[in-house]
Amino acid sequence: MAYVIASPRLGTVGDVFEPADGINVEALLAGGFIKSTIKTTKSDKPIKDTNEE
Amino acid sequence: MATSTYLSNPTITINAVDLTDQCNSAVLTRVIEALESTSFGKTARVYVGGLENSTLTVSLMNSFVASETYATLSALVGTATTVTLKPTSAATSATNPISTLTGCYLETLPIVNGQLGALDVIDLVFTGGVYSVATS
Numbered sequence: 313m314a315y316v317i318a319s320p321r322l323g324t325v326g327d328v329f330e331p332a333d334g335i336n337v338e339a340l341l342a343g344g345f346i347k348s349t350i351k352t353t354k355s356d357k358p359i360k361d362t363n364e365e
Numbered sequence: 366m367a368t369s370t371y372l373s374n375p376t377i378t379i380n381a382v383d384l385t386d387q388c389n390s391a392v393l394t395r396v397i398e399a400l401e402s403t404s405f406g407k408t409a410r411v412y413v414g415g416l417e418n419s420t421l422t423v424s425l426m427n428s429f430v431a432s433e434t435y436a437t438l439s440a441l442v443g444t445a446t447t448v449t450l451k452p453t454s455a456a457t458s459a460t461n462p463i464s465t466l467t468g469c470y471l472e473t474l475p476i477v478n479g480q481l482g483a484l485d486v487i488d489l490v491f492t493g494g495v496y497s498v499a500t501s
């Protein structure tokens with residue numbers, strides 16, 4: 313999993329963030345300090361039920 | 366006479382987040398638990414070193430704005446993290462070593478410490494973890 317810095321408190325915004333030993337990555341994500349570089353894919357459209365009675 | 370002095374102006378990171386501008390007190394204490402090994406026939410208590418249980422105590426001005434104190438700490442309570450402390454903001458060197466507690470635990474997080482006419486300042490204690498120091 314790769315991350316980029318989203319807050320200047322962590323470093324230069326936009327730089328790749330490589331967590332050091334012991335860093336709580338989930339807390340950084342929750343606080344908005346880093347962002348994951350993996351793009352989320354759109355979920356499939358819900359299937360419309362055409363079987364209306 | 367003091368041979369060297371420095372202005373107390375440390376830099377601190379909590380979970381890699383630089384909170385120096387929100388911090389006004391930081392005390393890092395190395396603690397090696399004392400295990401008593403006094404035996405019959407001794408005339409004074411003696412001890413041997415046990416497990417390390419160092420602590421970092423900090424006072425932070427609270428802020429609920431994005432990327433500030435609360436955002437840094439809210440998901441850390443009840444977990445382990447890494448904190449660093451350096452005597453001054455100058456480059457890390459033999460005379461300005463950076464101390465690190467890796468895997469220290471944050472047990473409590475005061476949410477609001479409100480007093481009339483005063484800033485909201487919270488005190489935190491990070492306990493345990495592995496202590497290390499680097500000079501470069």
